[in-house]
Amino acid sequence: MDWSDSPEQANFRKEVRAFIQKELPERYRSGEDSGEELSGGWQADRKSEDPTKRDVAMAWADSLAKRGWIAPAWPKEYGGAGLTTIEQFIYNQEMAEAAAPMPGGMGVSMLGPTLIVHGTDEQKAEHLPKILSGEVAWAQGYSEPGAGSDLASLQTRAVRDGDEYVINGQKIWTSGGHLADWLFALVRTDAEAPKHRGISFVMMDIKSQGLSLRPLINMGWKHHFNETFFEDVRIPVKNRIGEENRGWYVGMTLLDFERSGIAGAISYKRGQGQIKKFLNTDEGKSFKRVDANMVRLELADRAIETEVLFNFAFRIVSIQNRGMVPNYEASVNKMFGSEVHQRLARSETKLWGLYGNVWDPKSKYAPMGAQHVQDYVGSVPHTIFSGSSEIQRNVIATRGLGLPRG
Amino acid sequence: MDLGLTETQELLKNAAREFLENECPEQHVRDMEEDEKGYSPVLWQQMAEQGWQGLLIPEAHGGAGFDFxxxxxxxxxxxxxLVPGPFMSTVLGGAVPLMEIGSDAQQAEFLPKIASGDLIFTLALTEPSARFDESGVQAKATxxxxxxxxxxxxxxxxxxxxADYMIVAGRSAKGVTLGIVATQQAGVTINQLQTIARDKQCEVVLKGAKGQLLGTDGGGWxxxxxxxxxxxxxxxxxxxxLSQMDFEIAVDYAKERVQFGRPIGSFQAIQHKCADMVTDVDGSRFIMYKAAWAISSGQPAADTQIAVNMAKAWCSEATRRVVAHGQQIHGGIGFTKDYKIQLFFRRQKRAELAFGDSDFHREAVAQQLGL
Incomplete structure (x- = not known):
């Protein structure tokens, strides 16, 4: 058991750190927001009206691309860096420490790996380079109003018509769809087959005729999600990845990505450090509730939980580095991490008493730019998306512990 | 960076598990609850033959020279x-302080006999104030x-x-001072307490009890x-x-116990408890090993101290949650004396309280974080 870097790992860490120090544009150096928020920031910059912002976004993407670091986990032959899982981990750790935006998005994390494993040469040639250059951003169309945790019950229909599929139905929770250029989706191609066996994996231009997006404003009044509607959307059959009706299994494809989720723990720890700093300023003292003593032990607990979360992340990458595939451990990370996130936001908001309900980040009455109350609201979806806490516990119990399915 | 065991550690773990499954079965644990001594001298000698009492002790003093x-x-x-007996008292309470501050002569006198299983030690630290800080030490040292x-x-x-000897903490004019005190002397009176874990915790009354000075006068704390x-x-x-085993027993029980025509482990209400148990056990394991690693590898003092406090704060509560779930999953059978799960429940509480519970260590964490 060893929590320190090997000499090779330490060298690689130094290399990544030096790169970030040299190349990260000033605009992304606040080091204050979570990586996730800034990623959104990068995605928005890429599509900004302001050419300066667009240039900054593309300059950062270009610097990364030169090293294959847009898609560090992809094999070199496809334009990635072919990093080992432990190198990916160090890369992700350092990027998160610097709160540097990761331009890849869904194209790098989901579509690319699926194409690499199941795509035709033509599909790979068409799509992979545009993901790497930042030219095309991808959105995911999986969930439907009637298919959430039970995703395989999805009903969006794709009916074959010659060389085309005609798609009708609706997707929901399309993250960043309004900033994306293309969409990959699971659609039903056989309504009679058992539910997992009648699904196909398809790609489409998000500006396809008949495809429309509607913003789904969240409870924090932010536009992150969309509803996506398909009315006789026609796409070429060659936009299907893998065999017809095998889409469920195509969608389950995982490349050898590191899956520690280390960025969460890093951003929670950074946030705790920032609070400590702020509380030592005059402004911080003016906001701190007089009975803050009631909250300090709660905050100590959150720090301890963050440490536990770090270890869960280290465990995942240790398993992967030994050439094994994490089983229930990945579900533990997702469940525990999202629940810590919510508790943390709650405890941190508590620190400010009544000021904890000021939402406007620019208000003079908003401690630390209202980030904690915003996080209190913003963390609500985290125990729900990507497999709710309840689904994760089911997975841990059945797949991990071998308990009989209900 | 790797959170797995080394090959040596795997061997040690497997050997220990096999040995203890044979030599320390549930019945032995139960027998020792009602035994006056609380341990088996035969098993104690067998453990010494395994090299366990001397695991940390340098080879020069008859030990195996392993690390923490x-x-x-x-x-x-x-x-x-649930191994009963004075192992931790002897190793952590005796061998460790001797290795840390014992003179060459003291180390040569005591360490080989600890390693060989010939001496039992304990640490006499706490007093009726039940405090773990420096001011808790008020017994007079002259x-x-x-x-x-x-x-x-x-x-x-x-x-x-x-115990043959105690490392006693007292207070002289110069501060906390330690001594190596033989228990067999007129100035020492020992009374056993009955405790939740039926382990052997004692009241030790010292009246002119004499021993060797360990370390320096006033340098004890x-x-x-x-x-x-x-x-x-x-x-x-x-x-x-303890919590790992409690959890395994509970999961096995949930697979076997049938109600409403199906194993109770197929109900989500039970499944989710089991999922929380494994999360707490695993979380405890890694935060504990992180602290052990920090100690073993000589990480900076501040990092090591907070790692230790975090580990005890977390493990004390997380393992309590585990054994509570273990009881609930077992239903009625779990709270009978005859069934094994309660042995874990009671022992968890002893360990939870030992050397500071969650509240104590959480406060230490808060102070170190500057909260």
Missing amino acids: LDLSVLLEEFGRA VSGNEVTFDGTKLFVSDANV AALQPVLQKYTVAECAYMVG
Whole structure:
């Protein structure tokens, strides 16, 4: 058991750190927001009206691309860096420490790996380079109003018509769809087959005729999600990845990505450090509730939980580095991490008493730019998306512990 | 960076598990609850032959020269098997302080006999105030050359009833001072307490009890810090093993127990408890090993201290949640004396309280974080 870097790992860490120090544009150096928020920031910059912002976004993407670091986990032959899982981990750790935006998005994390494993040469040639250059951003169309945790019950229909599929139905929770250029989706191609066996994996231009997006404003009044509607959307059959009706299994494809989720723990720890700093300023003292003593032990607990979360992340990458595939451990990370996130936001908001309900980040009455109350609201979806806490516990119990399915 | 065991640690763990499954079965644990001594001298000698009492002790003094991280691996197995007896008292409370601050002569006198299983030690630290801080040490220590005389009452002293020697903490004019005190002398009176874990914690009344000075006059509290760190993490390791086994028993039971025509483990209400149990057990294991690693690899003092406090704060509560779920999953059978799960439940509480519970260590964490 060893929590320190090997000499090779330490060298690689130094290399990544030096790169970030040299190349990260000033605009992304606040080091204050979570990586996730800034990623959104990068995605928005890429599509900004302001050419300066667009240039900054593309300059950062270009610097990364030169090293294959847009898609560090992809094999070199496809334009990635072919990093080992432990190198990916160090890369992700350092990027998160610097709160540097990761331009890849869904194209790098989901579509690319699926194409690499199941795509035709033509599909790979068409799509992979545009993901790497930042030219095309991808959105995911999986969930439907009637298919959430039970995703395989999805009903969006794709009916074959010659060389085309005609798609009708609706997707929901399309993250960043309004900033994306293309969409990959699971659609039903056989309504009679058992539910997992009648699904196909398809790609489409998000500006396809008949495809429309509607913003789904969240409870924090932010536009992150969309509803996506398909009315006789026609796409070429060659936009299907893998065999017809095998889409469920195509969608389950995982490349050898590191899956520690280390960025969460890093951003929670950074946030705790920032609070400590702020509380030592005059402004911080003016906001701190007089009975803050009631909250300090709660905050100590959150720090301890963050440490536990770090270890869960280290465990995942240790398993992967030994050439094994994490089983229930990945579900533990997702469940525990999202629940810590919510508790943390709650405890941190508590620190400010009544000021904890000021939402406007620019208000003079908003401690630390209202980030904690915003996080209190913003963390609500985290125990729900990507497999709710309840689904994760089911997975841990059945797949991990071998308990009989209900 | 790797959170797996080394090959040596795997061997140690497997050997310990096999040995303890054979030599320390449930019936032995039960027998020792009602035994006056609380341990089996035969098993004690067998453990010495395995090299366990001397695991940390340098080879020059008859030990195996392993490090503290290795010992933590062994102690996890001790927790799993609920091994009764004075092992931790002797190793953490005796061998460790002797190794930290014992003179060459003291090390040569005592360490080989600890390694060989010929001596039992314990640490007499706490008093009726039940405090773990420096001001908790109020027993009087009177130093005269290399001799120290103690007067006062030490309380919650594990295994004093069978110990040959105690490392006693008292207070001289210069501050906290330690001594190596033989239990067999007129000035020492030992009374056993009945405790939740039916282990052997004692009241030790010292009236002119004499011993060798250990370390310097007044230097005792500083000298105790690395001892307390290790003992605290050792209790965490014990809780990790204990809660792992409790969890495994509960999951097995959930697979077998049928109600409403199906195993109760097929109900989500039970499944989700089991998922929380494995999360707490795993979380405990890694935060404990992180602290053990920090100690073993000599990480910076501040990092090591907070790692120890975080480990005990977390393990004390997380393993309590685990054993509580273990009871609930078992339903009625679980709270009978005859069924094994309660053995874990009761022992978890002892370890939770030992060397500071969650509240104590959480406060220490808060202070170090500047909260």
